[in-house]
Amino acid sequence: MEEIINGRMYDTETAQNKGTWANTWNDNDYSQVIETLYQKKNGEYFLECIGGPNSTYGDYCRGQNWGRTFLKPISSDDAIQWAKSKLSTDEYEALLDKISEGSELKTMSVQLTTDDWNKLHQLAKDQKISVSELISKAIEKEYLK
Structure with a gap:
């Protein structure tokens, strides 16, 4: 449904x-x-x-x-x-x-190009995680070492 x-x-x-x-x-x-x-x-x-x-x-x-x-x-x-x-x-x-x-958890809004949006969703799909989880992992890996 x-x-x-x-x-x-x-x-x-x-x-x-x-x-x-x-x-x-x-x-x-x-x-x-x-x-x-x-x-x-x-x-x-x-x-x-x-x-x-x-x-x-x-x-x-x-x-x-x-x-x-x-x-x-x-x-x-x-x-x-x-x-x-x-x-x-x-x-x-x-x-x-x-x-x-x-x-x-906090909510935020971002603007991305369509290409970046599609890449982000494909990465999340490939890793079988939500887009939110993907972004959090990227932030932790790159900025919160």
Whole structure:
């Protein structure tokens, strides 16, 4: 599933699944809720929210309740809280290690040429890491020796 939210693309096919929670695994239960936490290559998190017609995610339209599925961007802090309350201890600790390693994360904006942008993304893809991780590694290697 893919969706553009506030001008940003979120895609469950390209993001990494970090864990799934459900209030029940009975697909015949109309109150079923399934949430899956994903992390994009750039480090952003989002939830895929699936709900039956009688769930908290259900939608009322034309005199009838309907189930629905949607994507919901969340912050790193919200991802930690979600994982803490919804995932097993092992899944939570694995996720927390990846989020919490090192210093607090800060957001910045940069302008790059299209060529540099493409090179940066290709390097990150080749190394199977996010662009943020690639930039951090380059800074550490070159300037924080």
